[in-house]
Amino acid sequence: MSVLKIDKLHASVEGKPILKGLSLEVKEGEVAAIMGPNGSGKSTLASVLAGRDGYDIDSGTITYFGQDLTELAAEERACAGVFLAFQYPVEIPGVNNVYFLRAALNAQRKARGEEELDSMAFLKLVRQRLKQLKITDDLLHRAVNEGFSGGEKKRNEIFQMAVLEPQLAILDETDSGLDIDALKIVSDGVNDLRDDKRAFVVVTHYQRLLEHIVPDSVHVLMDGRIVKSGERDLALKLEEDGYGWLEKELAA
Amino acid sequence: MSTGNEHIEELVKRRYEPGFFTDIESDTVAPGLSEDVIRFISEKKNEPGWMTQWRLKAFELWQNMPTPEWAHVHYPPIDFQAISYYSAPKSAAKYKSWDEVDPKLIETYDKLGVPLHERARLAGVAVDAVFDSVSVGTTFRKELAEAGVIFCSMSEAITEHPELVRRYLGTVVPQSDNFYAALNSAVFTDGSFVWIPQGTRCPMELSTYFRINELNTGQFERTLIVAEDDSYVSYLEGCTAPMRDENQLHAAVVELVAQDRAQIKYSTVQNWYPGDENGKGGIYNFVTKRGDCRGERSKISWTQVETGSAITWKYPSCILRGDHSSGEFYSVALTHNHQQADTGTKMIHIGRNTSSHIISKGISAGQGQNAYRGLVQVQKRADNARNYTQCDSLLIGKRCGAHTFPYIEARNPTAHIEHEASTSRISEDHLFYCLQRGIGEEDAVSMIVDGFCKEVFKELPMEFAVEAKKLLEVSLEGAVG
Numbered sequence: 001m002s003v004l005k006i007d008k009l010h011a012s013v014e015g016k017p018i019l020k021g022l023s024l025e026v027k028e029g030e031v032a033a034i035m036g037p038n039g040s041g042k043s044t045l046a047s048v049l050a051g052r053d054g055y056d057i058d059s060g061t062i063t064y065f066g067q068d069l070t071e072l073a074a075e076e077r078a079c080a081g082v083f084l085a086f087q088y089p090v091e092i093p094g095v096n097n098v099y100f101l102r103a104a105l106n107a108q109r110k111a112r113g114e115e116e117l118d119s120m121a122f123l124k125l126v127r128q129r130l131k132q133l134k135i136t137d138d139l140l141h142r143a144v145n146e147g148f149s150g151g152e153k154k155r156n157e158i159f160q161m162a163v164l165e166p167q168l169a170i171l172d173e174t175d176s177g178l179d180i181d182a183l184k185i186v187s188d189g190v191n192d193l194r195d196d197k198r199a200f201v202v203v204t205h206y207q208r209l210l211e212h213i214v215p216d217s218v219h220v221l222m223d224g225r226i227v228k229s230g231e232r233d234l235a236l237k238l239e240e241d242g243y244g245w246l247e248k249e250l251a252a
Numbered sequence: 253m254s255t256g257n258e259h260i261e262e263l264v265k266r267r268y269e270p271g272f273f274t275d276i277e278s279d280t281v282a283p284g285l286s287e288d289v290i291r292f293i294s295e296k297k298n299e300p301g302w303m304t305q306w307r308l309k310a311f312e313l314w315q316n317m318p319t320p321e322w323a324h325v326h327y328p329p330i331d332f333q334a335i336s337y338y339s340a341p342k343s344a345a346k347y348k349s350w351d352e353v354d355p356k357l358i359e360t361y362d363k364l365g366v367p368l369h370e371r372a373r374l375a376g377v378a379v380d381a382v383f384d385s386v387s388v389g390t391t392f393r394k395e396l397a398e399a400g401v402i403f404c405s406m407s408e409a410i411t412e413h414p415e416l417v418r419r420y421l422g423t424v425v426p427q428s429d430n431f432y433a434a435l436n437s438a439v440f441t442d443g444s445f446v447w448i449p450q451g452t453r454c455p456m457e458l459s460t461y462f463r464i465n466e467l468n469t470g471q472f473e474r475t476l477i478v479a480e481d482d483s484y485v486s487y488l489e490g491c492t493a494p495m496r497d498e499n500q501l502h503a504a505v506v507e508l509v510a511q512d513r514a515q516i517k518y519s520t521v522q523n524w525y526p527g528d529e530n531g532k533g534g535i536y537n538f539v540t541k542r543g544d545c546r547g548e549r550s551k552i553s554w555t556q557v558e559t560g561s562a563i564t565w566k567y568p569s570c571i572l573r574g575d576h577s578s579g580e581f582y583s584v585a586l587t588h589n590h591q592q593a594d595t596g597t598k599m600i601h602i603g604r605n606t607s608s609h610i611i612s613k614g615i616s617a618g619q620g621q622n623a624y625r626g627l628v629q630v631q632k633r634a635d636n637a638r639n640y641t642q643c644d645s646l647l648i649g650k651r652c653g654a655h656t657f658p659y660i661e662a663r664n665p666t667a668h669i670e671h672e673a674s675t676s677r678i679s680e681d682h683l684f685y686c687l688q689r690g691i692g693e694e695d696a697v698s699m700i701v702d703g704f705c706k707e708v709f710k711e712l713p714m715e716f717a718v719e720a721k722k723l724l725e726v727s728l729e730g731a732v733g
Contacts (some may be wrong), residue, residue, distance in 0.1 A: 050684075075691065090682050093704065101689075104686075107689075107691050111690065143703065
């Protein structure tokens with residue numbers, strides 16, 4: 001079953017077209033890697049999927065479990081199970097990380113008609129996820145992302161993902177600015193959350209991340225469109241040869 | 253494409269809840285101010301001659317003072333002759349019990365959620381409720397009396413404890429202090445009086461709710477709190493006024509005296525009518541609040557959460573006279589629509605080894621203008637004075653403003669003074685981050701604001717902190733969707 005289906009999507013920012021007829025399908029349990037050079041529209045795709053203000057859809061469709069995703073507001077998409085791991089997570093001074101996450105989880109549960117978790121039940125869940133991801137609890141008692149290193153911020157994103165248990169997780173350049181140890185923690189976390197249901201869209205500039213998170217499919221995004229799709233070896237070829245050969249192939 | 257900032261502004265359009273008017277016959281003097289009016293007030297309150305003279309002296313001083321214009325606020329000139337200076341509920345004779353109190357009065361307090369009656373007992377709060385100008389009831393008198401604490405209306409204190417009032421009244425804020433303090437000294441109608449005897453820890457939090465009810469009535473309360481050697485008191489002041497179109501003047505004076513090793517904690521939540529979205533109406537809040545750390549190792553701590561009033565002009569200050577004395581100021585001030593606030597503190601270091609701590613959080617939304625004005629003054633003999641000031645501003649939307657006017661005067665080379673300031677904006681990035689996690693817009697804004705104010709909220713007594721949080725939430729609630 002397809003989790004996400006994007007068909008001939010055209011989207012623009014402040015009147016400037018960025019996505020120009022992008023099509024993509026991601027099935028249950030699939031990890032789809034989106035690769036592409038700078039400025040190809042990778043981050044725009046992530047923002048459009050999450051429903052960020054200021055990104056206008058000019059034509060085309062986005063279907064999520066058969067439903068028109070564009071009809072949902074950003075917070076409704078989140079409650080429906082769409083999660084975006086941010087490239088640059090913001091700091092929210094004075095707001096405790098656990099408090100924030102509990103507010104998020106309970107908002108989502110409420111929207112789905114589920115009972116809200118009390119603090120005891122929530123802390124139990126948090127401890128479980130920490131153990132599962134093999135990460136320490138040192139980030140929990142600090143304010144959301146405040147004073148976190150780049151690695152800590154990305155780790156916090158993955159931790160949030162583990163607690164919120166989305167159906168569709170979009171990772172926007174989660175590997176950028178990470179050293180090898182942090183990269184390992186993040187990718188281990190993602191691998192741990194992989195199952196036969198949950199779908200991932202992994203947006204990345206480098207093949208490096210895909211050594212750790214092995215994708216089921218690789219799609220090359222150039223000038224607002226998916227120009228080539230393949231399997232893992234496509235990523236390796238891009239790593240070795242760059243994007244130049246693709247440009248030539250397309251021009252031919 | 254929606255423009256983000258206007259959208260955020262929508263979120264903070266406030267709804268003012270306590271907007272009702274209690275219909276009670278009032279005993280109101282005709283508008284205008286003269287010696288006769290002052291004599292009338294004094295007589296009405298059965299005051300002794302020295303008090304009448306004190307008022308008249310203040311009036312004389314006031315007449316020769318210019319209206320202050322230095323604050324970063326703008327408003328049309330006030331016609332002081334158009335204000336009525338005395339308004340008392342008709343049934344103002346002393347009540348023996350709560351059953352005798354006009355039920356409409358009690359209803360008013362019910363709407364505001366004032367914890368009177370048995371609720372007060374449960375909450376452990378003693379309330380000296382001021383309705384317009386006359387104090388109508390005091391709870392917990394007996395228990396306080398057993399501890400030797402005096403907590404009563406100022407009028408009562410003047411007649412029943414004249415020696416204490418005469419000893420302390422005007423010793424922190426003299427009649428000549430400033431324009432509004434002089435006006436208050438001349439015409440104040442009531443307020444609270446607290447006296448904590450030597451070596452006594454006040455057994456409960458003391459609380460007064462003020463409420464302006466009568467149309468075109470200026471309210472001039474006068475509060476005096478004295479903590480003798482080795483005593484402690486925590487005093488809460490909460491304010492709310494019904495919605496009126498006319499601008500109403502509020503010029504209060506609060507004086508605190510802390511003797512040797514005494515501690516006074518004074519907390520305020522202020523929710524007066526701020527005016528409507530177009531800046532029409534609202535309270536003018538011109539207040540003089542000052543604490544005198546008169547004794548060695550004494551401590552005075554001001555905490556305020558200011559969300560109301562059209563114009564706020566207020567600088568709770570500490571005079572650190574005693575050696576090793578310390579002063580604290582924790583403030584959250586929210587302005588939106590057309591509200592203007594010029595608020596801050598003064599820390600005057602006179603004694604040796606004195607210290608002061610200032611945390612100021614300003615939130616501006618809509619077209620609100622928020623100014624922090626603070627003076628840290630270290631006088632010549634104040635060896636080893638220390639000050640830490642942190643002054644943060646949060647902007648919501650594009651049309652509001654935050655202004656900081658720090659004044660530092662150090663006349664002693666051993667002084668250590670630190671000043672930190674920051675300005676930030678609730679951005680689309682912050683909102684989107686919360687939305688993406690499933691948290692709705694209103695909740696997101698109040699969560700971010702709450703986080704911003706945390707350092708101040710934690711200084712408030714528990715129930716008050718909850719109230720303050722709720723108040724900010726209501727202020728930030730609005731036209732989402």
